[in-house]
Amino acid sequence: MNIQTLLNQRIQAAMVAAGADADAPALVRQSAKVQFGDYQANGIMGAAKKAGSNPREFATNVLAQLDLSDLADKVEIAGPGFINIFLKNDWLGSQLGTLRQSERLDISPAEPAQTVVVDYSSPNLAKEMHVGHLRSTVIGDAVVRTLEFLGHKVIRQNHVGDWGTQFGMLLAYMERLRAADAQVSMALSDLETFYREAKKCFDEDETFSQRARELVVELQSGDELCIKLWNEFIEVSLQHCEETYQMLGVSLARQDVMPESAYNDDLPSVVSDLEAQNLITEDQGAKCVFLEEFANKDGEITPIIVQKTGGGFLYATTDLAAIRHRQRVLGANRVLYFVDARQSLHFQQMFTLARKAGFVAPTTELTHMPFGTVMGSDGKPFKTRSGGVAKLSALLEEAQERAFQLVAEKNPDMPEAEQRNIGRVVGIASVKYADLSKNRTSDYVFNWDNMLSFEGNTAPYLLYAYSRVASIVRRAEVDVATLTGAILVEAEQERALAVKLCQFAEAIEQVAADGMPHFLCAYLYDLAGIFMSFYEACPILNAEAEVKNSRLQLALTTAATLQQGLSLLGIETLERM
């Protein structure tokens, strides 16, 4: 059940009956202020203007066509022509009863269900994952989980970088270690160092860099030994990624890996397809596509190069092959790319060209879901204290350690194993939530103290709220499953909680539509805050039977919603903390 959708439908129908155009939107929103009720319809003014009638008069006509008496006890016209809707308490109570008894918090499956391909995380396997991969991985995973919960068929695509010139350098370094009888596997256990050392040789040693370039060619021509070395490297690097995913609680698995190299065989046909459609222009020896959509005022066009002078392919070619694959093989209705905002132009070019070349159906949605940079407190991209790029695994270790210190301080008598586990959950949750709770598109400042704080819109606050509910449920000693009876919506705090609980669907549908998990975070933070107020104002366990039963159900529904919501964000909950 989605109240907003329901009201939209009913009010829009009334507007049409009152003479508005069939496509006039009702624009129902959650009310900005309590005195405006629970929901407000903003569409009357616009529709009246279009019809050339007086807005308040039109509103009166709409109300005459509108019967909300089953769910609202007051529907009023306010201001220049708003319609304010005040929901009935007993309707909220019965809605909540349905919601609580349902398997999925009364969230209706999306109609129609789509096949959604989500490209996220996609680290470069030449190096270890670093802070720069955090946003794509965490945000993409939250959106994936949300889409799946809504019943869509989601195909994860971890488009890892496993091809390209820097692999020649890495292979040359592996070869050198082997020749010196050194343990390659040991050296690969720290990929960051391995990369640095290889780069150093490449920059300083001419025979080495010569060999590196040869190896790129050998690799691309399928030389057996070369492929073997490369496979070994890729395997180790993927294992590093998987360890990080596991620590981070990200749902990406091996079967989701669709590396760049997987498209190698498709690249010539991408170019020939484009050629067949006369989209290719040869310029200075390279095969280019000039799209007039990207011309500047002087008519100059930045081309997309799909084949280099000498025949090599580029990442644009690979991305085009990937789009085509996602459409033709995976059958996508929607393709979402959670990739750094800096690649915005690149994706606009890819999408435009893919459509022009017929690689995707006109109805298939291609969307770049860009995100901003993680900044340090100095306002520059986040670095470690020593000034290097922070390895993601090290960052996560630090988060867990910091959270553990806090837990140990607050609960000195708790067994260390439990302190460690709480530290792990809180630490990881804090890092993820700090990222998820910010608007995806803007840069954000990474700050340990803010993200680990128990105050404000943070993971610890939400986890604490959950553990408080859990504690009550434990103490109540009732069989949750058999707990029935009316949910009474009387006290102000009970009402606020009931309304919020009924709005879960609105929050997650917004995340699915816009790829913006921070809507869900804001919802959960609101919910937790409202629950805290309810908790302070409305005694549960000491209340008389009927009220106790009702409030316990409110608490249980809050727990279920918090847990489900956090789970969609990829965050574990704790029964105690």
Add this chain to the structure above:
RNA sequence: GCGCCUGUAGCUCAGUCGGAUAGAGCAUCCGCCUUCUAAGCGGACGGUCAGGGGUUCGAAUCCCUUCAGGCGCGCCA
């Protein structure tokens, strides 16, 4: 040079595609634990929505312009 993004309270951030008197948290100040976890709750203070112009019943939101910052622009990915 061209293009994209950002600019909201001292700080960190929201603002539901144009709606009503711009909201949270931190910080500062004032209250609340013999009752379900005070890692909490209630309240106060705090704003030229970077500046200017325009569009209209109505603008933080849309258009133009100026300023400030970030990023991207032919054979790397």
